[in-house]
Amino acid sequence: MARPYFDFSYPLMQAKSYLAGHRERLRARYRLNGEAALEDYELLELLLTYAIPRHDTKLLAKKLLERFGTLARVFEAEPAALEAIDGIGPQAATLISLIRPLAARFLTEPRGAKTVLRSTADAAAYFQAKLKGLAEEEVHIAFVNTKNAVTAAECLQRGTVDQSVVYVRKVIEHALAHKASGFLLAHNHPSGDPTPSSDDRDLTQALKAAAATVGVRFLDHLVIGETDPFSFKANGLL
Incomplete structure (x- = not known):
């Protein structure tokens, strides 16, 4: 029809x-x-x-x-x-x-074996996957064993675009709770510029002193932006 x-x-x-x-x-x-x-x-x-x-x-x-x-x-x-x-x-x-x-x-979770952060490049890639391009500032920490294998990771703080506060005591308490040999800290700058601020520098030094008192290694503090991350360790500031 x-x-x-x-x-x-x-x-x-x-x-x-x-x-x-x-x-x-x-x-x-x-x-x-x-x-x-x-x-x-x-x-x-x-x-x-x-x-x-x-x-x-x-x-x-x-x-x-x-x-x-x-x-x-x-x-x-x-x-x-x-x-x-x-x-x-x-x-x-x-x-x-x-x-x-x-x-x-997918990129940061261990598959079978633990993620090992052997170098600044390893740490940069690890934290960039988590933090690059975020509109809000976040502070992340990775706890490692004696071989620098990641045993735990946390987002310690989500702040505003302008600032994010991290308490030294909080970082040390979490490191001890995880029985970590050491830790790496990272946060992002939503502006895209990874240049550390004076507050970033002060926090790094305060954490360095606190970690030394409890025998935990503070391996690096990275600032994530749109370009290569800023590493306090690689720049001789840690």
Whole structure:
């Protein structure tokens, strides 16, 4: 039977069919050749399909990249900033914001063997995965054994963009509670400039003195920004 001329559902059915086929082609390209087969907007488009199953996500992916500049900046954005993009709701914003912490955990969590921080470069890579690009200042600490293998890690403090307070007693108490041989401290500068402030320098010296009194090694204090991290140890300040 011929399709009635007034069947307005037909174009809609065509659109849904095209959308489903387009998404499947994206998935197939990714499964066959990995992320190298897709442009940044296509990777983001594919990710969004899992939070927005019934709408075309290509335009949304392009909007996000236009607003934030790069894929990394999209994943660093706060959920509220993501939801400011028309078409991005709470589910999509949550999915996007999960990418960064999942990646950080994947890169820093030991798989079978403990993560060993043998050098400043090792420590920089370890803490950059956790702190680089955050909009709010955070202070993290990694506790190590005698071979500098990470035995525990914590976020000690989440502060404002302007400042974050760390109490020396808190650091030492946690080091003793974990029976750590030593520890490394790191915090980020949301401005992107890793140059240590006078407060950073004062904190480092206070921690150095306190750690020495209890026989715990204070191995380094790193400041994470957009460029290479600043290492107090590598710069002869620890």
